[in-house]
Amino acid sequence: MRKFELIVPCHFGMEAVLKREINDLGYEITEVVDGRVTFAGDEAALCRANIFLRSAERVLIKVGSFPAETFEELFEGTKHLPWEEYIPADGRFWVTKAASVKSKLFSPSDIQSIVKKAMVERLKESCHTDWFPEDGADYPVRVFLMKDQVTVGLDSTGVSLHKRGYRKLVAQAPIAENLAAAMIMLTPWNGERILVDPFCGSGTIPIEAAMMAAHMAPGIDRDFTAEDWKHVIGKGLWQAAQEEAEDMVDLHVETDIQGYDIDDHMVEIARDNARRAGVEKLIHFQRRDVKELSHPKKYGFLITNPPYGERLHDKEEMPALYRTIGERFRLLDTWSMYLISAYENAEKDIGRKADKNRKIYNGMMKAYYYQFLGPKPPKSRG
Incomplete structure (x- = not known):
């Protein structure tokens, strides 16, 4: 089973709660920063984290991290990441969000554009094609820059985990x-x-x-983007995590x-x-x-x-x-x-x-x- 570093964003100030949740699921924390906890886990961990974590925003597979102070360094660093291990030739991929704190590169739209171009160049070489139909499963990407250190993650969740599916009608100022x-x-x-x-x-x-x-697990009654990543998540792992959640209720x-x-x-x-x-x-x-x-x-x-x-x-x-x-x-x-x-x-x-x-x-x-x-x-x- 494949091993990943999984990045889990949360509300600023709630990192300790999320850390405790991840420990309770049985996984090893590798990093805690403002608004994010990273832990080591396999394919089953990715499924279980999406279904069981209550305080999380989403679960990202860490594709890689590198320093970048210029757009050229951002391009080259992104291009060196093993995108072909995650995204197939027909995958639909885009940079859904870029965030920058205390970094020389700070324009979200420019960061998104450069990262997408670099991904395309990498996949052109690995897939031996100049054109991608992008009519397959979704592979949204998120990019974080902190003090010129770039971290790139593949979003396995899709719609934020705070959306459990039960709240169709809300108050004027609802709490997530x-x-x-x-x-x-x-x-x-x-x-x-x-x-x-x-x-x-x-x-x-x-x-x-x-x-x-x-x-009752918070994700027991909703879907996740990575359920369509057949070549990344082993067959039956989502179902196993779902059955584990149902057995606990x-x-x-x-x-x-x-x-x-x-x-x-x-x-x-x-x-x-x-x-x-x-x-x-x-x-x-x-x-x-x-x-x-x-x-x-x-x-x-x-x-x-x-x-x-x-x-x-x-x-x-x-x-x-x-x-x-x-x-x-x-x-x-x-x-x-x-x-x-x-x-x-x-x-x-x-x-x-x-x-x-x-x-x-x-x-x-x-x-x-x-x-x-x-x-x-x-x-x-x-």
């Missing part, structure tokens, strides 16, 4: 599924404990929690996961999304204002993505909203709260400094993940 999952994985929550999202919107945080509780697990929203329409959307994900029986959604937030049980978790006031007409409402969040949280005196927000006065208006916070990016927006830790529950005698 993989970021929601990473937020949950940064807490001590597990499926036996209480979780409430008082600003659930389209239901992403409760749905991701329910999928975790039911041991337990929808009979008992949970206490709740999602509230002030908007009746959003509550219905959340229910529809949960149905599509197959976890509707594991979550209770209801219309409830955050002013009414309460729970009779102890030692629960609030995990949420409240409004940030990013729209101008909402800004004046933020102080009162965050004061209300703080007031209701104080009444849940044994609970912990984990909250992502770009609102700059979040801690001040909540009325408590977070025990921990972590800078992350929600899309292109800088936000903080505030962690307000409650007491640990007493150990059960047994």
Whole structure:
């Protein structure tokens, strides 16, 4: 079975979560940089990473890495990579994205154009042809430049891994599924404990929690670009990974996961999304204002993505909203709260400094993940 270096991008600030996930799958981490984790794995690892990783954006096969300060060096470095080992004569290949940080080459469109030309020249020589029909399987390529070091990867995923397939209808400012999952994985929550999202919107945080509780792999119900790479991924490996995922699902697990929203329409959307994900029986959604937030049980978790006031007409409402969040949280005196927000006065208006916070990016927006830790529950005698 072929061995690869697999590059897995993620949200900035969530590298530790992704690293832990990859270790839990049984693979060796080779590099961790901002927004990316690289690990060693075979063909089966590529399939399993796509299906099982919750916090990842996509899975790339590292084709190669080399230094380049000029476009000529970029061209020659790319041309020396073994593209024929991955892309057949009828493959459809293009550079879907180029990113550059602290490098002399910084124009994404120029980088994309040069890399594509170099790939064509390499494949002309190896395939002994001057023309490519490009009517076969897709082979999207991604290029990263960091301090003049070029890394080139072949995208095995296609549509980003955050798109699980269940979320057809969304809120105005939805949180990405993989970021929601990473937020949950940064807490001590597990499926036996209480979780409430008082600003659930389209239901992403409760749905991701329910999928975790039911041991449902995030990629269990979607397709991947590399499923068509018959000469790269051995026959039956996708099916084996899919069967492994299906065997793990337990929808009979008992949970206490709740999602509230002030908007009746959003509550219905959340229910529809949960149905599509197959976890509707594991979550209770209801219309409830955050002013009414309460729970009779102890030692629960609030995990949420409240409004940030990013729209101008909402800004004046933020102080009162965050004061209300703080007031209701104080009444849940044994609970912990984990909250992502770009609102700059979040801690001040909540009325408590977070025990921990972590800078992350929600899309292109800088936000903080505030962690307000409650007491640990007493150990059960047994």
